[in-house]
Amino acid sequence: MVCIVTMGCPKNEADSDTFAGILKAAGWRLTDTPDEACMLLLNTCAFIDPAIAESMEAVKEALDWKQSVEGRILILAGCLPSRFPDDGSGGLEEFDLVMGAADNAALAGYLSNDAIVPLPSGSGTNRYLRISEGCSNGCRYCTIPLIRGRHIPRDPAEIIRDCSILVSQGALEIGIVGQDTGAWSCGDGDIAWLLPKLAREHPSVWFRLYYVHPSHFPKDLIRVIHDEPNVVPYIELPVQHASDAVLRRMGRPYDRMMLDALFDSLDALQEPPAVRTSVITGYPGETEEDFQQLIDFLTSHRCIRTICAFPYWPEEGTAEFARTGRAGVPDASTVQSRLAAVGDAGQACQLVWADRLEGNVIEILADTSESGHSVYDAPAVDGASIFSSPAGPGAIILCTVDECVGADMLVTPVR
Ligand code: SF4
Structure with a gap:
């Protein structure tokens, strides 16, 4: 039996479902209990330091698992080995296979079965469908393009096939994921074409859209979210900041005016969809005025329901790290108080939504x-x-x- 341990975000869960499908096609049975398994696949996350620390802790536990019973097979997968590939200096001998993020071919090859078609396999009512790999946006602080490479949209026929498989496995909700789902397109159209196609084929399943970059929000998407009954009124739309100066330094190609126009168009709907957004505080050079612009933005739009705040992490290999290293970041207490202020803004958004939802x-x-x-x-x-x-x-x-x-x-x- 094989046990898959998944760390990080829903995108990794989608990858793990495909690993599970490959393992099953090769004759392995799955278990959630490492002690029942003779193979363990650890699918790691490594986009910022805390995620790396968490993954390293899991690696230690996995090595203990392997060493405690002879013959156990250990596979290290995901963002950790993609970000820090084997440089030949040793330390990876204990692993039977080290493979990068979403490297289905490496797993099939290790199982001596290159002919396996990577199909998702899993259970549960909440599942995730990856529609693209990588990202070409090049935000200056972000390690993801280093880990997962440039944006490659998946073929629509494969997406439609995998979606039907998830439904046949009992999915009641399918989260559409990718590093930037708004950037997906094919000869027939963009995400505003794909989403209704999937939703109409599976009318009793909810579809939820994650990770749309504000610069890649197709005009028709608002209509799709509003009109398609089983596309839930929800959208993850990470803005990261709302000060023009900080957005410029981040390499995010939009400004406050463009953000306000987009969010105003969501607010203007009679029933605005719920927006989950994420922001980074303490970016190098972020002034108090920049930060107040962010708070002003977050508290100006009634569609915002959830705010996820991260402190800036200087990550080696990024353009921002090459520019500022570990300098230019506001001091720790300023960053903490700004995170707390974003938390307060989040609570204010929740009160607006409480007024709207209570009694409905x-x-x-x-x-x-x-x-x-x-x-x-x-x-x-x-x-x-x-x-x-x-x-x-x-x-x-x-x-x-x-x-x-x-x-x-x-x-x-x-x-
Ligand atoms: S869009 Fe997201 S994944 Fe892509 S570079 Fe920017 S922050 Fe990273």
């Missing part, structure tokens, strides 16, 4: 009999919906929102 009847996907997540909240990362009486699980049910408590909601199933 909305759809919830029941993840367990005690709780689920709404159309406005992504599973695992956003707030949960807590049932006043057991419901589901594994079903989409209508509920009245009794009360919003921070990011969570107390809800009563409609009988």
